[in-house]
Amino acid sequence: MIYILILFLFVLSFDLIYGSVFVYYPSSMNISPTSPPLVFEAGYNVSCVDISRVSRGALFYTDFESIPSNWHMINGTLTGRGFIGVGGYWSIIDQGFKGRGLRGFPLLWQVREHKTYTPYYPDIRFVQQTTNAIRIDSYTAGASSLGNGYLMLIAPREFFNNTIINTRFNAYFSFTGTRAIGYIDLVNSTIDRRNDTVIFSTYGDCSPYWRKYNTPTYIWLYNVSQAGGPISYNINSTVGDLAGYDLYMTYVITLSDCWIQQTVYFDVFWMALYERSTGSLIYNFSFPYNSYSVVLERSDTYGDYGYLRFGIPGFTASYWGQDISSLTNLWISSKIMIRSGVGFGGIMLTNLSNYYIFSINSSGYANILRYSAGSWALLSYSSVPGYTNSTWYVLVVSYVRSGGTNSFTLYVYDVRGNLLTTITASDTTFTPKYAGLASYTSNLLYIDDVYDDFIVSTSDPRTVIFQNIPESGYMVYIIDNLNNIVNYTTSAGTTVYLGVVNDIVVGTGSDGKISITYPNNFLCINYTVSSSDAILGGDVYSLSYVRYSINIGSNKTSALASNIYISSSSYKISGAIPLKIYNNDVKPYYIRLILDTSSSISSYLTLNITIALSPSATADPIRIVGGSVVAGSSGWISLSGGSYAYIYVTGYYTSSGQSSTLNLYLEYCSLSNENGVCVFYPIQMVINS
């Protein structure tokens, strides 16, 4: 018995030493599978692979960001400040429709006789000299002629800005004592030779009105004082920065015959402009004998006035230097804005002796004009509803030549693309040889026209055509290089005609973008045109696209999209929406995409993959750049109950014949920050070029 007791005590003590305690907690795990709250649906099974221009009607285009090559001025030469001739000034200015534009400004020398004193009467003449000077002549009439004579030139202040004005003249004064006999000024205003009531009123002084009254203000260039003569003058007057001065200024040479029983004349040989900074010649306005005529509009008075006629007075033109006389069906277009003055601006067809002009004028009329044999003829006209100065308009000319007859149609649009008026004309006078632009001051004072978006084309430049659109509902956008939407439209079939009247030479004449989107406005393709190219009215583009297969699992929780083809150019970004995600729960879920490391990625691939609620509400994407994964998961978005999200892919290859297999997960969680329950659906996309 003692053995048994000993045995019992041994076992007990063993148990106590080694703690053989086991605690059992009952637990139950209950799994109640439910149908998936988020499911896949097929997106668009179309990917846009390429878009290319298949034809271009434009023969010539410019946005006048600079002087175009093969551009000329009638009776003018190209200088450092644009084209200048005795009849006009064509320059590039900042105030274009977009960016810069081309200014057309006729130049006209004015002459004026001025009765300055009540008891005294002028007889001042303006006479060509065989010495190649224009004489302001108070001499020929004898000592009885007393008054002022003016030779004036109105020009934009940019014309004189930072220049040295060189005036070469001879002056004769019959008196042996020194007296003031003349002035040279740059007046801060437009001086109209017909201004009898103010500038050329009889105010009892020898000096010009602005000198006496200091209005308008002026920049003093020179005082002519001498005794006897003729004395030769070669005056250099420095003009600085004219910022703050009037837009238009008048250079004036004033002869002042203020001396009883004396006579005086000026022989003006030239007025030349030099660059103030470099001293280089800009242009020399000279008066070669018999190259012009003096036209007196008012004569035999004590306030005669007129102008010097070089070519067509008040008219100036510039043009594209390509001969178009063999072309019988052309379109020419330009934007035009009349900034100030009286007259017209418009498109020109010419053979350099005769002109057809297609214009709008400052009175609000569209005109088709012909100039030939020294005179103007109005072929057709119409009012332009709502016309105002300082407003851009678009002129589009259709020209057809058949059997010696020129048929013209002029369309006038506003810059929103609304057609304002249409006029037509026919004529047989001459065959146009050049196309360009023309400005004319109809009151022979001044006009300031600005032009932009000039094009000569064999096809209608008012439209850009897009072919091979997959189906209706796709949207086509043209965007200029300043990121303005020029126009957009929704396809109604496989061909889209997109109006670009408002910007026929899109943007500032280089690059720009063409975007085509799916019916839900996600990008299908975005084409950035090269900076050495442009988007022009009359262009025809063709889209290439591929239909690919989308397989979705039996319970819509897995997906495989095969052979999505994308662009093989970095200039063309393709977009695809292979899948949609629908939340059929009532509560939201937080969703994102994850790129698995088992993916096979071409080194030529640049791609973003993201989740989007709309084109403007996208999560930060999965990013692949040159085959390297820069971001391996997307950001999170919240998908509300009853809503869709889209898996949105954008990118391109930089080589053709490439393929990548992307293994992804859709992860969605019931709470943010990966809290609650999280679910993973597999997706595979095979993307090719």
Place this chain on the structure above:
Amino acid sequence: MSGNNLIINNEGRKRRITTPLIALLIAVVISIAFASVFVYYPMEVILQPVRPPVYFETGSNAGAYDLGGSDTTSNTISVSIGSNGASLNITVHPTYQTTVYKNVTKIVNRDSKGYNVWINIRWTNISIMVSSLGSTFPTQSQSSNVTICFVSSSRSTSGFPTPGYSVDVRCVSLQSTSTGLTYIGFLGARSSWEIDLYVYIPEGANIDGSTIYTAEIHLIYTPSGETPP
């Protein structure tokens, strides 16, 4: 000397055979007589219940929104723990593909010594759900996988098209092929583990939305290194 002796010792030593016989007889008699004898030794056993050193605690996702539900009431990750943390009931609503429930509950050791932890799947009707329709991805398993996972520090998913789930400690299948004891690990002093559920259901398997599958398990902990009985 009597003539009643039965054994005669020829060497003159006579053995008395009567003494052992009498002893035997006494023993038999005693056995018969003492079989109904009860000896009472006084013993004192003191039970001093202590609060459990290891207990369940709700995880960060207990009670959070689960998948699905009705138009008015969302399913939740239902976690019910006994008043002393010594029992646990979890109900979840996974769906097709991979559903992960992180940190549904915790097991906490507040003692100054560690414990070995086991689970015993006593009973389960979580059958293997099999797809009859095939997967979009041929390499994807057509059979379900339902596991309970104990996480001491980190967890991760990897692989395609089904993300495998790996945790720092141990995952154990709850499906009907997996009853019995499984050692989980050593829960150190004053430490805790998070408990996850990882569920993979292949597309094409039958889900009727109302069936509830249950696994009854015991969580067992012991200071010893023995296998629990």
